[in-house]
Amino acid sequence: MTFVTFVRVGPDAAPTAEEADPAAWVERADRAGRREGHRLAEADTATTVRVRDGRVLVSDGPFAEYKELVGGFDVLDVPDLDAAVALAAEHPAARFGAIEVREVWPFDGSAADGHVLAPEDAGAGHYLLLMGEVPDGSPHPDEPPTAWARVHRGTDLGGHRLRPPAEARTVRVRDGRTVVAHGPYAEVAEQVAGVAMIAAPDLDAALDAAARHPAAAAGAVEVRPLWQP
Template identity: 30%
Template sequence: MKYMLLVCGDDTNDASGMAPVEPWVEELGDRGVRQHGHRLALPADAVTVRVRGGEVLRTDGPFAETKEYVAGFDILECDTLEEAIEAAAKHPVATIGAMEVRPFWEDEDAEGEIRRLDAELTDAARAGDVERVVACYARDAEAVENGRHRRGVEALRKAWETVGPVTREVLEFRVHVDESIAFGHALVRTDGKPAARHHRLPQRRTALADRPRARHGGHVMKYVLLICTPVGGAELSPAEIAEDPRFTSYIEEVRSRDLVKGGARLRPASDATTVRVRGDEVLLTDGPFIESKEYIAGIDIIEVADLDEAISLASRHPAALGGGSVEVRPVWE
């Protein structure tokens, strides 16, 4: 199972004796436990966005004013909650702050989805159904024809229209799934000619390989959006979100613009366990690291031109529009 560790700092405690974090990162990385993580800029650099009655309300600072704050996060792959708690207790910040451990929603079959996508591409190519073939690719996928590289749906459509029906035999197929993407590598034979194909599901959605975009001369900035939901509000599963028009329009926008680079939808705050280490004692508390009217329901990692674009994106998130908030925080790079 995948777990999110919210690394929570506390500037009221003395951190001078805290052990360095790098050995913890290296050890868990070598063991294949730690999958990914980011250190965030200080709360003073945060901007929290709420939308009420059509008005965008911007507040400098984190979504909740408390002595402990989210300083970063790590994503772990563990067999049990106990294993995740043990890893959290060994994090140096646990000795002066807190580590909130929260499981991911795990009802998405990313590997099955990408294999079904590959099978759909094979069937569509055999039938010569250009529209079905094109629907299997990302909007900015690249078509190569006679040595010429062209990007976009129309280029793909024109390339397939000139080809006609194609027999596509998959010789090898490997799938890698992590917290934000499913990536497949296929070796296929098309009408007797072997060729390598890369298949990719950004944010676990049905699309094939794309490339990082360049903006403003290649300059982009990375931000984390902490998606905050009101306590007592409706909890939507990923399957329910996929059917909710408030979310589908937002998801379509960020996917078409290639803005979201990773993230996670977390289980409810009631499934959280907070870990603190004081002296030689490991202290466990059921629930999130802070008691507030909002809690973190998910995280998105975005790449945009600047803070204004990040805030604009946050203001269109259904959480900000639906009674919650979105905290925008730069990634420490």
């Protein structure tokens, strides 16, 4: 089974560099089935795209007001939900933030699905698209994401549609105790319904790709550059 885990950290978190260092976790998770993972640029670099009545609306910031914003993500190929939750609980950010665990829909035939961007290859020009939709459990009826992937072949580096937010698990570790909550970490109208990684020469090109995604008409698409050291 494949899961996407979102690393969520609030602005008040103040871990030491040692407490926040994910290197040891990444090494263990790679052995356990971690396929890919990336840190994202700060939330204030986010841009949100919506399409309404044929008009492209662009606003600064994430698509929803969260206390704990997405700071990174990982893709896990593990036997089941319990294994994904166990790995999430070992992540250092679970001790000062939260890890949201989301199962992906079965492979939908997208040509780019399964592509892995190695950390050493990630750089300027790589963006994560976070699809924010009012949960209804089904792709946009007029233009499914697979059609968008075909149009953006070469730009689309792969993505996943996620199962409904109600099936999510949110994992926190406090005082050595693992707390697993059912559902996403916050109840808001628009939840993350899918992710896609794209390569684009600049932010304008990434926003153009986002505006063409069916999620922009059904909800919103948040565009986040990958973190640059």
